[in-house]
Amino acid sequence: MASYHRVLQVLGRSVNQKSVECDYDIHPWDILINGERWAGKVRLVGFVDAFFVICYSGDSRFEHGIVVYKDDDAIRTTLLGAEVKAEDIGLDAINEDKTKAPEDAKPPRYFRFESDKGGLDYRITSLGHPIGLKTEYARSSLRRYDIKLRKGRDRVMKKRIRRGVTQHDLFDLMHDALRLGVISHAELIGTIVGKTIGGSALEDVAGKYVDALAGAKGSKNLSLSGERV
Template identity: 55%
Template sequence: MASYHRVLEVFDRSVQDKTLECAYDLDPWDILIDDERWTGKIRLFGFVDIFFLICYSGEERFEKGIIIYKDNDSVRIILERARKNTTEYVVNRDALENEEIPKSYFSFEDDKGGLNYQILGLGHPIGLSTNYDPGSLKQYKIKIRRSDDLVTRKRMQRGLKQHTLIDLMLDVVRLGIITSAELISKVVTMTVAGSATDDLARKYLQVLSGGQPGTPGLSRDRM
């Protein structure tokens, strides 16, 4: 198998990416994925909008992994293009009865009593392929034990948590995508018109017609 760096490149990501919030090794005893424990070395790569959990051997030899999407608008677009029922994956069920409540497809809880982070999010297995069957999309339940180190804990939280609008505004300035002066008009455009939603989704895995005719497949390729 190739290194996990090549797998990250499939999704236009790298360990030098400005949007990388954390890259930490996890003890197999400190993480559960759908109540299952992976064997071997596990590394968390947390970005602003997504995070990866990768099992590897040797120095960087990729064995298996998953990607989890954190941005609600992008998840909705992916589900719609995969022709899946979006309501099935909504985590805040009260939003289904009240249209004024934004639907969320991702949740992060800090279970201080249990010493764990609990995450519920949509994702799929990853590899070197640029096309994925929409059937591989699923909702994952992940538990990760909190680090005892305060700095590590804060960085892991930023890599795992969904960023709020305020976080995203700070991210934009911090990452130097646009200036703070340009930020105001951009946020207004995103909030009022929603015009940036498709552009955001195209930054990573998209649902395209990459399989059988008429059958959408998951791909990072641009439209």
């Protein structure tokens, strides 16, 4: 069997990409996947839009693994393309409002992240599927995943794991755009700030925040003051 690095490469991913948020070995007793505990070594590799949980042996021999999607647009697109209804796999929208007319309803959001207050665990519910050395998967492989994950052994690890398994908020996305070089400073101000919070008291704050990030662009050790563990 190939290494898990090869499996990630087939899926267009690498632990060396800028979009990697965390890349840690997880003790098997620190993670439950749909109530099951995997035997063997477990690796958690988190990206901006998804994260992978991989079981491996030896140095990096791939045994089995899953991808879990964090981006709700990707989740909706995947379900639509596979012609799978969320309710058929037990995936519930977390923002459903039955009091609103269909034309006023917001797009459904399925990704759920919970942090036990004062506790030791994160709980994630989302759409995913098993992975392997292929790029196409049967629609029947799509399923809901409920993951219970220990937060981490130290403060740095907690921050990295949290960023790896949760969706990014507005300021996280601003940081991502500059860090990954997706759009320029001017484009970011014109689109995110102008359209999302333009004209509000947050505009100056956001502008200064982006200026600070742009000045530090290229550093691999940028930290966000709003990060939580």
